[in-house]
Amino acid sequence: MAVRNLDAAPTVIELDQVNKWYGQFHVLTDIDLQVKQSEKIVICGPSGSGKSTLIRCINRLEEHQAGTIAVSVDGRRIELTSDVKNVEAIRKEVGMVFQSFNLFPHLTILDNLTLAPIWVKKMPKKEAEDIAMGLLRRVRIPEQAQKYPGQLSGGQQQRVAIARALCMRPQIMLFDEPTSALDPEMVKEVLDVMIELAGEGMTMLVVTHEMGFARSVADRVIFMDRGEIVEQGPPTEFFANPRNERTRTFLSQILHH
Amino acid sequence: MAIAHAPHAKARVAPWNDPVIRGWFFQIVVVGAVALLAWYLVSNTLANLERQKIATGFDYLSREAGFEIGDTLIPYSPASTYARALLVGVLNTLRVAVLGILLATILGTLIGVGRLSPNWLLSRLCEWYVELFRNVPLLLWLFLIYKVISDAFPGPRQAISLLWSSVFLSNRGLYFPVPVAHDVHRWMGVGLLVGIAAAWGIHRWAKARQAATGQPFPSIIAGAAAIVGVPILVWLLGGAPLDFSVPALKGFNFEGGTVIQPEFTALLVGLVVYTSAFVAEIVRSGILALHKGQSEAAYSLGLTRGQAMRLVLLPQALRVIVPPMTSQYLNITKNSSLAIAIGYPDLVASVNVTINQTGQAVENVLIIMAAYLSVSLSISLFMNWYNRQIALKER
Ligand SMILES: Nc1ncnc2c1ncn2[C@@H]1O[C@H](COP(=O)(O)OP(=O)(O)OP(=O)(O)O)[C@@H](O)[C@H]1O
Ligand SMILES: [Mg+2]
Numbered sequence: 166m167a168v169r170n171l172d173a174a175p176t177v178i179e180l181d182q183v184n185k186w187y188g189q190f191h192v193l194t195d196i197d198l199q200v201k202q203s204e205k206i207v208i209c210g211p212s213g214s215g216k217s218t219l220i221r222c223i224n225r226l227e228e229h230q231a232g233t234i235a236v237s238v239d240g241r242r243i244e245l246t247s248d249v250k251n252v253e254a255i256r257k258e259v260g261m262v263f264q265s266f267n268l269f270p271h272l273t274i275l276d277n278l279t280l281a282p283i284w285v286k287k288m289p290k291k292e293a294e295d296i297a298m299g300l301l302r303r304v305r306i307p308e309q310a311q312k313y314p315g316q317l318s319g320g321q322q323q324r325v326a327i328a329r330a331l332c333m334r335p336q337i338m339l340f341d342e343p344t345s346a347l348d349p350e351m352v353k354e355v356l357d358v359m360i361e362l363a364g365e366g367m368t369m370l371v372v373t374h375e376m377g378f379a380r381s382v383a384d385r386v387i388f389m390d391r392g393e394i395v396e397q398g399p400p401t402e403f404f405a406n407p408r409n410e411r412t413r414t415f416l417s418q419i420l421h422h
Numbered sequence: 423m424a425i426a427h428a429p430h431a432k433a434r435v436a437p438w439n440d441p442v443i444r445g446w447f448f449q450i451v452v453v454g455a456v457a458l459l460a461w462y463l464v465s466n467t468l469a470n471l472e473r474q475k476i477a478t479g480f481d482y483l484s485r486e487a488g489f490e491i492g493d494t495l496i497p498y499s500p501a502s503t504y505a506r507a508l509l510v511g512v513l514n515t516l517r518v519a520v521l522g523i524l525l526a527t528i529l530g531t532l533i534g535v536g537r538l539s540p541n542w543l544l545s546r547l548c549e550w551y552v553e554l555f556r557n558v559p560l561l562l563w564l565f566l567i568y569k570v571i572s573d574a575f576p577g578p579r580q581a582i583s584l585l586w587s588s589v590f591l592s593n594r595g596l597y598f599p600v601p602v603a604h605d606v607h608r609w610m611g612v613g614l615l616v617g618i619a620a621a622w623g624i625h626r627w628a629k630a631r632q633a634a635t636g637q638p639f640p641s642i643i644a645g646a647a648a649i650v651g652v653p654i655l656v657w658l659l660g661g662a663p664l665d666f667s668v669p670a671l672k673g674f675n676f677e678g679g680t681v682i683q684p685e686f687t688a689l690l691v692g693l694v695v696y697t698s699a700f701v702a703e704i705v706r707s708g709i710l711a712l713h714k715g716q717s718e719a720a721y722s723l724g725l726t727r728g729q730a731m732r733l734v735l736l737p738q739a740l741r742v743i744v745p746p747m748t749s750q751y752l753n754i755t756k757n758s759s760l761a762i763a764i765g766y767p768d769l770v771a772s773v774n775v776t777i778n779q780t781g782q783a784v785e786n787v788l789i790i791m792a793a794y795l796s797v798s799l800s801i802s803l804f805m806n807w808y809n810r811q812i813a814l815k816e817r
Contacts, residue, residue, distance in 0.1 A: 224721075224722055225721075226718050226721065226722065249726075253724055253726065256721065256722060256723070256724040257724040259722075260722070260723075261719075261722040263715055263718070263719065265713070265715055267713070267715035267716060267718065267719035268719075269716065269719070269720075269734055269738075270738065271737050271738050271812075280723070280725075280733060280734075281723035281724055281725060283632075283636065284725060284729050284733065285723065285724040285725060285729075286636070287636040287637060287638065288636045289632075289633065289634055289635050289636040290632070290633035290634070290636075291633065291634065292636070326719075329723070330722075330723070333723060333724060
């Protein structure tokens with residue numbers, strides 16, 4: 166994919182010297198990261214390197230202890246503090262997709278999608294359902310609307326999870342290894358939905374080891390190790406000549422099996 | 423390979439190796455043994471009672487009871503029958519059990535959710551509550567609470583008088599005024615039913631409105647207003663009769679008004695604090711049993727903590743909570759028989775006196791067992807039905 170010029174685009178996520186510890190364990194060290202509007206970033210790195218922690222800090226599922234994280238909401242720069250109002254404002258703009266889907270098993274697929282628009286955005290039920298059905302068509306499972314999550318395959322569940330996050334009309338989507346829990350034959354159907362979403366200009370941060378996805382979609386690939394951003398760059402450069410020794414070791418491990 | 427079995431091709435099995443025949447054989451043996459044992463016990467007991475000239479049968483139920491009961495929900499006097507005395511006991515047991523179940527559920531759920539609060543002080547307080555109340559036997563709590571009520575409050579003559587001397591708090595209980603019986607009260611009852619129906623209607627309407635416009639409506643407050651308001655309206659239309667029977671000190675105790683007796687209060691408080699500690703643990707573990715991803719998914723969609731709890735976590739936790747909750751409800755019902763320790767006249771108390779006076783222990787024990795069994799079975803059946811309603815749909 167040709168590298169687009171994102172310099173002119175506004176910055177929507179800004180991490181400045183972010184640090185986080187679990188007790189004595191320094192899980193994020195001096196993270197600096199700026200994400201432009203409609204930029205697609207793939208984050209990779211060995212297990213335990215802090216990839217999940219990093220993106221979970223952006224919507225405050227984890228709390229960082231030093232540095233600042235700011236997200237732009239409707240052009241307004243909102244900083245993540247312990248102020249609940251800020252946290253809620255940011256969460257409305259930031260959708261998240263988890264490795265283990267985390268659909269609500271007691272609700273139908275349709276109710277999974279409409280829950281947040283109805284209760285958070287106070288949207289009329291009919292309107293929420295129209296939006297939800299539109300999204301279910303986009304992820305190609307409108308016929309499952311009345312079923313329960315337990316009745317769907319893994320790939321279908323993950324597509325529902327994406328649609329559920331999109332139902333809130335977020336500007337930014339976070340993906341934490343969305344295909345790692347899937348059987349190989351279902352990976353493609355989820356990646357296809359994500360590629361489509363990328364084509365529509367969504368800002369995306371994706372933790373994944375699907376290097377094919379990174380090559381074709383990412384504007385930037387970030388490699389993390391031991392809580393640090395070790396190397397980053399456009400996919401062509403990143404894969405062709407990684408500069409750091411740790412990146413080379415990691416890439417040789419995941420590309421040769 | 424397809425395996426097709428014609429019926430006649432079934433391999434022949436010796437009867438003692440055939441699972442169906444075996445099943446029947448053992449069931450017949452068990453039923454037969456139980457029947458034999460029952461027949462032996464019943465005939466022996468009857469023979470013994472006959473030899474001791476003790477009457478059998480339930481004829482005594484229609485005889486005059488002749489004993490006083492201190493706390494009754496329905497009119498009762500020593501001239502009433504034994505049957506009525508037992509009914510008074512059943513109603514007293516039901517009163518304390520039903521109220522106990524309701525209050526223990528509400529309090530226990532609040533405390534269980536409170537223990538999961540990120541607020542350090544709140545979660546510690548809830549933890550201490552649980553540890554304090556569930557680790558001391560209920561009987562001791564009953565003695566303690568009863569003792570506190572009867573010692574901490576003054577006697578009737580020095581009663582604490584509240585609200586311009588119309589409410590009196592003493593070690594004889596809480597005396598307060600009640601309206602003198604009036605025809606309008608029956609219509610107020612009708613008004614109450616109308617109010618409940620209206621509250622239900624408001625709730626339906628509010629749901630429809632939220633579905634249509636997205637605007638939530640405070641249907642709980644409006645519904646409560648309807649339930650309280652309609653009877654008051656009826657009362658006003660009925661000429662607002664304001665005759666109250668006010669308690670007043672006569673001799674050593676109060677007359678007039680009505681009373682919540684200390685025995686009832688002590689038993690109810692004891693049952694509620696003790697059981698709510700267990701309920702809190704059940705609720706807490708039910709919520710903790712949920713995958714952490716459920717609350718994270720809810721938060722990431724922008725739901726507040728309260729919304730996530732109400733819309734996502736509690737409905738799922740219910741599946742885990744309901745079966746052990748059933749046991750707690752049964753425990754409250756059965757533990758209410760500890761009433762006898764502090765003198766609350768429940769079913770066991772009525773039965774005890776009846777046995778002493780008539781000597782017909784077998785019949786009375788049968789009655790008490792039947793009563794507890796039918797209450798317990800009703801609770802179980804209802805809870806099992808409810809459990810099936812909330813079961814998850816899997817593939
Ligand atoms: N709640 C926690 N308490 C203590 N340590 C934690 C906690 N959560 C994560 N960690 C540790 O922090 C480190 C980073 O975790 P994180 O989940 O961010 O890694 P990751 O890069 O996403 O790894 P993976 O590829 O396995 O998902 C790990 O070593 C993990 O053990
Ligand atoms: Mg991870």
